[in-house]
Amino acid sequence: GAGVSQSPSNKVTEKGKDVELRCDPISGHTALYWYRQRLGQGLEFLIYFQGNSAPDKSGLPSDRFSAERTGESVSTLTIQRTQQEDSAVYLCASSSPRGGANTGELFFGEGSRLTVL
Amino acid sequence: AQSVTQLGSHVSVSEGALVLLRCNYSSSVPPYLFWYVQYPNQGLQLLLKYTSAATLVKGINGFEAEFKKSETSFHLTKPSAHMRDAAEYFCAVSDQGGYQKVTFGTGTKLQVIP
Numbered sequence: 001g002a003g004v005s006q007s008p009s010n011k012v013t014e015k016g017k018d019v020e021l022r023c024d025p026i027s028g029h030t031a032l033y034w035y036r037q038r039l040g041q042g043l044e045f046l047i048y049f050q051g052n053s054a055p056d057k058s059g060l061p062s063d064r065f066s067a068e069r070t071g072e073s074v075s076t077l078t079i080q081r082t083q084q085e086d087s088a089v090y091l092c093a094s095s096s097p098r099g100g101a102n103t104g105e106l107f108f109g110e111g112s113r114l115t116v117l
Numbered sequence: 118a119q120s121v122t123q124l125g126s127h128v129s130v131s132e133g134a135l136v137l138l139r140c141n142y143s144s145s146v147p148p149y150l151f152w153y154v155q156y157p158n159q160g161l162q163l164l165l166k167y168t169s170a171a172t173l174v175k176g177i178n179g180f181e182a183e184f185k186k187s188e189t190s191f192h193l194t195k196p197s198a199h200m201r202d203a204a205e206y207f208c209a210v211s212d213q214g215g216y217q218k219v220t221f222g223t224g225t226k227l228q229v230i231p
Contacts, residue, residue, distance in 0.1 A: 033219065042223035043161075043207065056218055091161070095219075104149045104168075104211035104219055110160040 002026075004109035006092050012115045013082055021077045021112045025094030032075050033106060034067060035091040043091065049075060050096075082116045089113045119144040121208045123222035131230050136180075136195040138225050140208030143189065150191040151209040151219070152182055161207065167191060178202065203229045 005024040013019050025032050034046040045059040049069045060066070064082075069075040079086055093106035124139040142148055152164040165176025172184040178201075182193045193206060208222040 035221070043221040045218070045220065048218055093161075093219075105151065105163055105166055106153075106161075106209075106219055107163075108153075108161040 004092055004094055004107055006090075006109035006112050008112055009110065010113045010115075012117065014117050015084060016081055018078065018080045019082055019114060021079075021090050021092075021114070023075045023077070023092030023094075023109060025073070025075070025092070026107055028072075029094035029096055029107070030072050031094060031096040032069060033093045033095075034075070034077050035093065036088045037091055037111070038088045046077070046090075079114075082114075084116050087114055087116045119148065119210045119212065119218075119220050121210050121220060121222040123206075123208050123225050125225055126223065127226045127228065129228040129230060130198045132200055133197050136193070136198045136202065136227065138193040138206050138208075138227065140182075140191045140193065140222060141189050142191060142208070142210045144210055144212065146212050149211045150182075150184060151211075152176065152180070152191075152193050153207045153209060153221075155205045155207065155224075157204070164193070164206070198227075198229045200229050200231065203227055 007022045032049040035043040037043050047067050048056040052069045052071050064080045067077045089111040091111045093108045095106050120143045122141045150167040153161045154164045155161045165174045167174050167184045175181045180195045182191050184191055205224045205226045207224045209219050211219040
């Protein structure tokens with residue numbers, strides 16, 4: 001697609017439920033990132049994909065968080081047994097066009113706002 | 118490991134005044150450096166980037182930043198602030214080669230006073 005697409009844009013859930021957030025990167029981008037942005041705070045790195053492998057999962061806060069990616073396409077971030085502290089905007093970004101210059105520039109989606117009641 | 122430090126979580130300037138947002142980085146290898154801007158209720162977008170070419174980088178909307186290796190800094194400036202510049206600005210760093218994890222600073226909210 002023309003840009004990074006994330007869904008849902010807003011999700012309200014009850015504590016203890018599982019949620020799935022989806023990211024469609026820019027077509028041809030090999031790298032995909034997930035970040036979390038809590039209200040009034042900066043961007044917190046969660047996980048990085050190169051293709052469908054995740055060389056860096058160091059930012060995932062706990063084992064309730066997991067992510068996968070299908071090839072160089074869509075990625076899903078799953079949060080199990082959600083807690084109130086999971087409330088945040090989850091941002092996805094892609095970069096590294098195949099065959100193009102890799103400068104690390106990220107292209108962001110508009111985010112998925114998660115509210116855990 | 119790489120990191121960025123943004124001095125000042127909030128900066129206020131008068132319309133027409135100089136904008137200076139500070140960013141210092143730490144990287145064990147030559148870095149790429151970025152400034153991203155997030156306007157209210159919008160996603161992040163790239164403002165400008167340093168990728169080892171010219172040390173003075175010009176971006177959109179009249180912003181520029183200078184890479185100073187000796188000071189490990191990449192401060193963002195604009196000669197004359199406009200009301201539309203009110204936003205949150207994030208400095209970011211990545212390695213020039215290999216795995217390009219991009220690490221962001223905590224952000225600086227710019228307020229422009231009429």
